[in-house]
Amino acid sequence: MTAWQPTDCHAHSTHSDGALTVAEVVAIAASLGTRPSVTDHVSRDAPTNVSSLVAVEHYLDDLDRYPVLRGGEFCWHDALWREIPPSTLRRFTHRLGSLHSIRLADGQFVRAFALELPPSLTAGAYMAAHVASLEALANEMPVDILAHPTLVPPPLRQIDPHDLWTEQQEARAVTALKQSGIAFEISARYPPHERLVRRAAAAGVRLALGSDGHRRDQVANVSEPLAMARRLGIPDDALYDPERHGSRTGAFDG
Ligand SMILES: [Zn+2]
Ligand SMILES: [Zn+2]
Numbered sequence: 001m002t003a004w005q006p007t008d009c010h011a012h013s014t015h016s017d018g019a020l021t022v023a024e025v026v027a028i029a030a031s032l033g034t035r036p037s038v039t040d041h042v043s044r045d046a047p048t049n050v051s052s053l054v055a056v057e058h059y060l061d062d063l064d065r066y067p068v069l070r071g072g073e074f075c076w077h078d079a080l081w082r083e084i085p086p087s088t089l090r091r092f093t094h095r096l097g098s099l100h101s102i103r104l105a106d107g108q109f110v111r112a113f114a115l116e117l118p119p120s121l122t123a124g125a126y127m128a129a130h131v132a133s134l135e136a137l138a139n140e141m142p143v144d145i146l147a148h149p150t151l152v153p154p155p156l157r158q159i160d161p162h163d164l165w166t167e168q169q170e171a172r173a174v175t176a177l178k179q180s181g182i183a184f185e186i187s188a189r190y191p192p193h194e195r196l197v198r199r200a201a202a203a204g205v206r207l208a209l210g211s212d213g214h215r216r217d218q219v220a221n222v223s224e225p226l227a228m229a230r231r232l233g234i235p236d237d238a239l240y241d242p243e244r245h246g247s248r249t250g251a252f253d254g
Contacts, residue, residue, distance in 0.1 A: 006226050007035040007241045009071065009145055010096060010185060010210030011219040015059050016040035016048035016073075018214045022066050025213075029068075029220035035241070036220050038063055039071030039096055045078040046100065053083060060091045069093040069242060073147055076137040077101040077109055090250040094242040096185070096210075097143035099151065102126070102133040114153045123156055123164060131169045138176035142248045145183045145208045145240065148190040149173065161193040170196050174203045181248070183208040183240040186225035188218070194228065201232050208240035 012018030013025055015038070020028070022038055029036030041048035042056060050059045050072070063070040073096040074081035081097075089095075101109045110118065110126070117126060130152065137146065156164060177184055177200065184200040186192060189212035201207060207229055213219030229239055237244065246252045 004236050005033055005035050006209055006222050006236070006239065007037065007069070008211045008213070008220045008222050009037050009069070009094060009208045009240060009242075010039050010073065010147060010187070011037055011213045012040055012073075013038050015050055015062070016046065018219070020216060020219060022063060022068060024216070025219050026066050026068050028216060032220050034220040034222060035069065037069035037071045037094070038066075039073045039094075041075070042072040042080060043075040043078045043100075044080050046073075046075055051080070053085075053088070056084065056088060060088070071096060073098055074141070074143065075100045076133065076141055077103070081141060081143075086250065090253075092247070092249040093251050094144040094240075094247045095142075095249055096145045096147040097137050097141040097182070098147040099130065099133050099137060102129050103136070104129045105132075110153075112151050112153055115155070117153060117155055123159060126152070126156060127164060127166075127169060131172050134173050135176045138180040138182055143182060144242065144247050144249070145185050145210070146177060147185050147210065148187040148192075148212060149177075149184055150187075150192040150196065151190045162195060165193075165196065170199050174200045174205055177205045178203050185210040186228055187212050188222060188224050189213070191224065191228075194232070197228060198232055201234060206238070206240050206245070207234055
């Protein structure tokens, strides 16, 4: 029986916008005592080489060569995730869904990395659209984890998240994840505010650790997310681990 190790459910390699090869991610995780994943962007609208069905197969073929969980980070706003056939899907140990772009009430999309918001878009309207998009993702996307649930454009990161998010919006986000069985990622890169994580845990939403690492000093380092989970009293072995808890990809079925 080996001791419990934290699983980093979210890290990038040179298959997308990470700086490290898969072998380097695996080696760094080993040095940190973390179970590694590679979860590169699988999207036609993200910085990645994994942007077609053929490329997805090649990506998974490469990950098969390493002792690493085979993940993928899929953009909700891009259609590629809808096109993955079940036989390919089962090759992923787990999948992340991301709101890299959110949909406004009028149907327009706004990127979650936009350095400026459209002039007429208030913080409140952005957050209303963020939560509505989160609910749509939870309804539509059969993923295991919502990546960085609190990612917002840089101008909104200046606002205290306790003011940016209403408690009602937090409750809606948590309900959507609970009903769809999607885990809430505690991201090292975009740390969520504790009030929201506490609310998710209290509602029975599973929590996942994610470095979202792209560089040597980031990948597989989940010490801050793990510290938050422990502060909230979450047992280590309740943190999402695809091999322990299964996956909606079907990787561990039958
Ligand atoms: Zn992301
Ligand atoms: Zn990522």
